[in-house]
Amino acid sequence: MPKITLKDGVLSAEVYVQVTRDHTCPCGASFTITMDMPEGVTYNGKINVTNVTCPKCGGPVTLPDGHHYIENYKLLTKQLDQDA
Known part of the structure; x- marks a missing residue:
């Protein structure tokens, strides 16, 4: 469902997509x-993923440092450019 905003006579919309991401917790659990x-x-x-915890250890879920982007409904990560 898009988030639609009307501010100062300008109509804008933010469209959300459902994405998936494979994750391995430091405890070794994959989900x-x-x-x-x-x-x-x-x-x-x-990225600290709120309201998600590891099903094995109960720890918080944090995605690693990097450039995160969406492609084919998957959340992918590339290393950040060290020269930037």
Whole structure:
């Protein structure tokens, strides 16, 4: 469902897509995360996934430092450019 905003006479919409991400916890458990993210948005750095915990140890889920982007409904990560 898109988030639609009307501010100062300008109508804008934010479209969310459901993405998946395979994750391995430091405890060794492997699982798949599913979440809604804004379409076309990229993130640089670590991502703390709220309201998700490891099914084995109960620890918080943090995606590693990197350039995170969405492709074919999957959340993927590339290493950040060290020269930037």
